[in-house]
Amino acid sequence: MRALALAAILIGGPACADWAPVKPSTDPNPLVKIEGDTLTYIGGINAAGLTALSEAVRDLPRGQVTKMVVNSGGGDTKPGIFIGSIIADLKPDLTIEVGCFSSCADFIAPGAASITLRENAFLGWHGNDRGFQIVADQKGLSLREHLRASVGGGAANPDIDIEAWLDEAVATLESLIVEEKAFYDRIGIADTFAICGVGDRFDSRLSGEQLGWGFSIADMARLGLPPVRYEGSGAYEDNPAFRHWLISLTPEDCQP
Secondary structure (H helix, E strand, O other): OHHHHHHHHHHHHHHHHHOOOOOOOOOOOOEEEEEOOEEEEEOOEOHHHHHHHHHHHOOOOOOOOOEEEEEEOOEOHHHHHHHHHHHHHHOOEEEEEEEEEOHHHHHHHHHOOEEEEOOOOEEEEOOOOHHHHHHHHHOOOOHHHHHHHHOHHHOOOOOOOHHHHHHHHHHHHHHHHHHHHHHHHHHOOOOHHHHOOOOOOOHHHOOOOOOEEEOOHHHHHHOOOOOEEEOOOOOHHHOHHHHHHEEEOOHHHHOO
């Protein structure tokens, strides 16, 4: 029995030792392609990606795409909502390579039929646009006051008309918050996973290169996300990528 245990350690050891931190792709010119039944999206969530995806699916026969492979560190909210809407229409079985973070996790992952995480891949969040309003409310500030404080009241760049900037920023954020809600309402899921760790309650827990938070497979099910499967050994949240980039939260942590 001891020999078998030692063998398991020796076999498992190099895989973990060989792992090195790799961030999901944020390439500004995402690779988007369809080969057979599989859609691939590698790169940032942005207007270029939305355009490429829209072109790829424009004349796509209904039902052709049943699988999707993604590697994305996220990006912009508005194109992310449109990309997520396309994915929700296709409803593919999603495979995450390296990682799906930020807008990828906010909008692509929730619209999939299922989610498979490759070994040492991760699915993680650091907030959506509604998070700005949540933080403002926590601080007892209006959204405008919170944004003003976030940019130092304009002191960092006195050449900018801070009031004009705030006029545009507040209007844009309020519009995006409405669009986010419409997206989540459409796919029938609450955005709890996307706003769970916003605010200062968990900031002190972030260490090293940690970017945000993630959940166990069981807790993702509790939050209403599509069924998740992890291809690595051991618990998903114990894999080195998860531990390097994320803190682990539970649905109970999402309560204010």
